[in-house]
Amino acid sequence: MSEIHLVGTAHVSKNSVEEVKTAIEEFSPDVIAVELDRGRYAALKKQGQKPEVDDIIKGGNFSEILVQWMLAYIQRKIGMDVGVEPGSEMIAAIDEAEKRQIPLALADRDIRITLSRFWKGMSIWEKIKLLGALAGTIAGRGGDEEVDIESLAKDKDLIEMAIEEFHTFSPNGARALIDERDAFLAHSLLMLSKKNERVLGVVGAGHLKGIRGYLNDPSKLPPVQSLVQQPKPLPWKFIIGGIFVAMFAFLLILIAFSGVGLEVLIWAIIYWVLINGILAGGFTLLAGGHPLSALTAFCVSWMTSLNPLLAAGWFAAITEAKVRKPKASDFQKIIEAETFTEMRKVPMFRVVLVAALANVGSTIGTFAYFIFIFPILGIDPTVVLADGLGNLAAYLGSLI
Known part of the structure; x- marks a missing residue:
């Protein structure tokens, strides 16, 4: 019978890098599934093609692009504060897979679909609150307290509280960024388990509870098609x-x-x-x-x-x-x-x-x-x- 082992990480944590390496060493997986899509994988490997300037302008999705850049900046700023490049634990998993010649699987949903469903699914009030929160964070409001990333990454109660707070703050946004991706990642892991005896999943700690719930009862999984189709909200x-x-x-x-x-x-x-x-x-x-x-x-x-x-x-x-x-x-x-x-x-x-x-x-x-x-x-x-x-x-x- 196949076995799926999950490693919950923080994307700007030094300890998470070591935990990934240790898990690969001890579990000896047949395949390593990472919380990445092709675009983010290429970006981490510095192989991705840069989008054309004209495509950005003609696309017209300026608000979605701006939110994406602001979120990436905040994550990168946290990483600089703790001395860890965002995504270092994913790079560690990729490097270990290449070094040990273990197949690597990109288990996450296309970031473009996620961002589209995230932005278009939110109400106007949710968008206003999000932009205000992002602007406040970038401006430095409430940023005087030091945050212990390593402690947060290990504290399951704090992680669950943060996710619940996000669901309260933006229920539609949380659904696209967390809940739907929990289901998509679970689908990917189950598909890999049909062909491999030992599957190691390297995912953000915030996805652990949701993924495990689906792995324990796959009947609750929504169809994959419902997770990848472009949203068609009221105009x-x-x-x-x-x-x-x-x-x-x-x-x-x-x-x-x-x-x-x-x-x-x-x-x-x-x-x-x-x-x-x-x-x-x-x-x-x-x-x-x-x-x-x-x-x-x-x-x-x-x-x-x-x-x-x-x-x-x-x-x-x-x-x-x-x-x-x-x-x-x-x-x-x-x-x-x-x-x-x-x-x-x-x-x-x-x-x-x-x-x-x-x-x-x-x-x-x-x-x-x-x-x-x-x-x-x-x-x-x-x-x-x-x-x-x-x-x-x-x-x-x-x-x-």
């Missing part, structure tokens, strides 16, 4: 965008029929352009974008806010890429950056940051418009809306 972007377009058009119609005058109607349109544009352009500058990128965001934001298929950040990013010209070598610079300030100076990172923040500014501008437009115009909304509805109804009635 909230188009739904919300359509609502705002309808609201804006209806608001202008009511103002026009309310009798407050053509001048108020024109100013309502002008403020739509100004509020959306100023906030989109301002957030572009906040990201470190070039003035021309900010000007682009300003000029297109009023229009993109009325079209769910377009985003001010896309246009600002294209301008930023034309002016600052990112190179393929920028990806390595992002990986090697030791501080967020250093990372922010890399043209490719700044393109993505400009795109993300310009979109944030444009979105805030849209909400701000509907909240503040009547006070800015100096008119009573109840009177305008009531008169507008009444006059509109009378006009439509005259047409019947």
Whole structure:
């Protein structure tokens, strides 16, 4: 009967490196399964092809890419603090497998699928909380206390508490990053056990409980296909965008029929352009974008806010890429950056940051418009809306 032995590791732990080597020595596995996919394996081996700059810009998934880079930076920063390169325990497993001529299996789900399911599966509120937490961590808030990585890696109760906290903080995010990968890793290990008598799994300590639960009762495993298909959430972007377009058009119609005058109607349109544009352009500058990128965001934001298929950040990013010209070598610079300030100076990172923040500014501008437009115009909304509805109804009635 085949045997599956698991080694739970911390990705920035010196002890985990030694534990992996010891487990391989003592268990003598027929195959070593590591918590890696082809992309991360190639990156650790420094064999991966860098993505094309044009592909990043055309892809448009700027928020997902930014979150991925921020998460990688935080993990790398922790590793630098404790003197361990992130993924060292996986490198140790790879090196030992090569040295002992033991087959190596990449057991994890494709990182692109995981990130896609992670980001698209989260609610808007979860995304806001996550970005706030990441920004706070990068800014250094709450970072004065020293963290003993080795103790945390061994303390099962603390690990379980951390996972439970993550599920509370972002249930949908935790499902994609932890629960689904527990199941995928368990599938991989069980498949390997059908062809090998002794399987050693090298996985993050946070996955141990979930994987063991599935290995003890494989009937609970969800189908593999359900774990790898691209999510198809409701098109909230188009739904919300359509609502705002309808609201804006209806608001202008009511103002026009309310009798407050053509001048108020024109100013309502002008403020739509100004509020959306100023906030989109301002957030572009906040990201470190070039003035021309900010000007682009300003000029297109009023229009993109009325079209769910377009985003001010896309246009600002294209301008930023034309002016600052990112190179393929920028990806390595992002990986090697030791501080967020250093990372922010890399043209490719700044393109993505400009795109993300310009979109944030444009979105805030849209909400701000509907909240503040009547006070800015100096008119009573109840009177305008009531008169507008009444006059509109009378006009439509005259047409019947």
